[in-house]
Amino acid sequence: MGIYMDEKTEKWRVVYSYTDWSGVRRQTSKRGFRTKREARKWEQEAKLRMEASLNMTFQSFIELYEADRRPRVKASTWMIKDNIMRSKILPFFRNYRMSDIQAKDVINWQNGLMARGEAYTPDYLRSIHAELSATFNHAVRYYGLPKNPARYVGAPHKGARHEMQFWTRDEYLRFAEEMKSRGMYFYIFEMLYWTGMRAGELLALTAGDIDLDEGTVKISKTYHRMAGRDVITSPKTPKSNRTVTMPVFLCDEMRTYMRSKRGRRSGRLFPVSKYHITHEMKLGCERAGVKVIRVHDLRHSHVSLLINMGFSALAIGERVGHEAEKITYRYAHLFPTVQTEMAARLEVARDQEISNKNDSDGIRNGV
Secondary structure (H helix, E strand, O other): OEEEEEOOOOEEEEEEEEEOOOOOEEEEEEEEEOOHHHHHHHHHHHHHHHOOOOOOEHHHHHHHHHHHHHHHOOHHHHHHHHHHHHHHHHHHHOOOEHHHOOHHHHHHHHHHHHOOHHHOOHHHHHHHHHHHHHHHHHHHHHHOOOOOHHHHHOOOOOOOOOOOOOOOHHHHHHHHHHHHHHOHHHHHHHHHHHHOOOHHHHHOOEHHHEEOOOOEEEEOOEEEEEOOEEEEEOOOOHHHOEEEEOOHHHHHHHHHHHHHOOOOOOOEOOOOOHHHHHHHHHHHHHHHOOOOOOOOHHHHHHHHHHHHOOOOHHHHHHHHOOOHHHHHHHOHHHOOOHHHHHHHHHHHHHHHHHHHHHHHHHHHOOO
16 A cells, blocks of 8 residues: 555545455555545555454444445345444444444443434334344454444333324325325325335336236335435335235226326336325325324224224235234234133133033032
8 A cells, every 4th residue: 555645636645456356456546635644544444444354443344344235235225224324323333443342332322312312213223223233243244253242232122112103994084085186196095095005116016017907906016216216126025025906996096097197108107206295195184184194104004904804914914015923013902802802712711611610510419
């Protein structure tokens, strides 16, 4: 490596060599340092990264982590991970040496997040912690870090899970009535509420995904808006690949909508972003006088409706692209009759046992 002054810009640059993935030795440079001291500091960190030394800073390790992990995950997944890392984790751990980070440092970081009151929900705090823990796990597996300090601490437990928001059928129908004059958005909300699909899955739909004769919609992809571009990727999980049967009235509505798009049948059926849907939903809530919920809460509303209609967790999971165990775990509080039914059956079983015992005693006593 070498450090030089660029006379044209009056800034410093570091020239260094590295070996690429094919084993070829190459040379490149990093420019734009205001002082030689800044350039020297960057050079030292670059050497530690190339040597995979855990004396590097947490920020330097994140550069390695990104190089290792980013090519192996979907672009949309990395965007979420990167946002959490740069906004919630790096500000605290940036200048820590990887080899120096202890469990107590993780606790201090967690306490700082939780001190923000209601800024973060318990679920989101757990997601942030999971991202930090995944980073340390990577260092343990591939770079010789002795242990994962985040694993010893565990995820923060700030109160109970936040209460799930959803609309009753009557609330949704009031909302839908107000949306009938909003053209495409009425059909968007009808599809979201009556099929339970995710917003990204809906926004990725094309005319070829809808079979009106069979009354089905095929879900095999999802939509993201990334860096000002429309991006279509595979769905969230393998289980998300599914075919959903629509009620007859929804097929009729979609037939009407798709007829209005004749001549423009290529591309996405609903060429908007989630931002536009959220905006329309807030306006519709105000006009209908119903509580404001998130777009994703329409999916919760669909599940709660199916639970109320008596469908099993397995059947609901197949429809919405979730494992039955997740349906049971996430929506257990919406199964209101289960505990009562269990208690009633236990009561009957006990009474039957007592009755059988009394009958047996009577026979032995010659009664």
